[in-house]
Amino acid sequence: MSRQIYWPNPFLESVLVGDYLQRHSMPGDRIAVLGSEPQIFFYSDRLSATGYVYMYELMEPQPFAGAMQADMIREIESAKPRFLVLVNVPQSWLVWPDSIQSIQDWAAGYVPRHYRVAGLVEVHREGPRAYWAARLRARRPRPTTSRSGAATNRPVTIGRRGNRRRSAHVTAGQEATNFGNASLEMPMLD
Numbered sequence: 257m258s259r260q261i262y263w264p265n266p267f268l269e270s271v272l273v274g275d276y277l278q279r280h281s282m283p284g285d286r287i288a289v290l291g292s293e294p295q296i297f298f299y300s301d302r303l304s305a306t307g308y309v310y311m312y313e314l315m316e317p318q319p320f321a322g323a324m325q326a327d328m329i330r331e332i333e334s335a336k337p338r339f340l341v342l343v344n345v346p347q348s349w350l351v352w353p354d355s356i357q358s359i360q361d362w363a364a365g366y367v368p369r370h371y372r373v374a375g376l377v378e379v380h381r382e383g384p385r386a387y388w389a390a391r392l393r394a395r396r397p398r399p400t401t402s403r404s405g406a407a408t409n410r411p412v413t414i415g416r417r418g419n420r421r422r423s424a425h426v427t428a429g430q431e432a433t434n435f436g437n438a439s440l441e442m443p444m445l446d
Contacts, residue, residue, distance in 0.1 A: 265345065287341065
């Protein structure tokens with residue numbers, strides 16, 4: 257039902273992401289979510305590495321947006337979360353034409369330097385598709401389009417911090433961090 261009402265919000269995908277986080281982290285590990293998907297903390301049973309769990313107020317054209325983004329960046333860099341989830345679904349950000357977007361610029365540089373991709377969950381109307389480990393290496397996130405040209409799926413990519421091997425998926429993840437397509441990335445710290 258949520259897929260019909262709230263498409264393309266990644267609610268079903270968040271369950272898979274949370275399950276993955278829970279299985280691949282320790283109870284005391286912190287995670288960060290760049291996007292407005294706080295349900296991931298619930299599904300993973302992990303605490304946030306930052307006090308910011310929604311991006312909406314950071315994107316609003318208001319006088320504190322830049323300082324709030326800088327604060328979130330400091331908190332994430334200081335906490336070095338084991339996982340970092342990049343939500344690249346427009347509804348998770350609600351960027352305004354005059355939004356300060358320094359956090360996206362920061363993520364585009366920080367994530368590829370400190371994280372590597374470990375999984376991919378694609379958002380499809382008919383349900384999520386998950387790719388982990390070996391299946392991930394063979395899969396490159398490619399949004400499909402409908403007859404009207406609109407994107408009909410949105411990839412969710414998961415990565416791991418530390419090992420900075422370069423692969424097609426790391427490259428795809430770097431492209432996703434520019435927030436120009438719709439994806440989630442979940443990098444993981446070693």
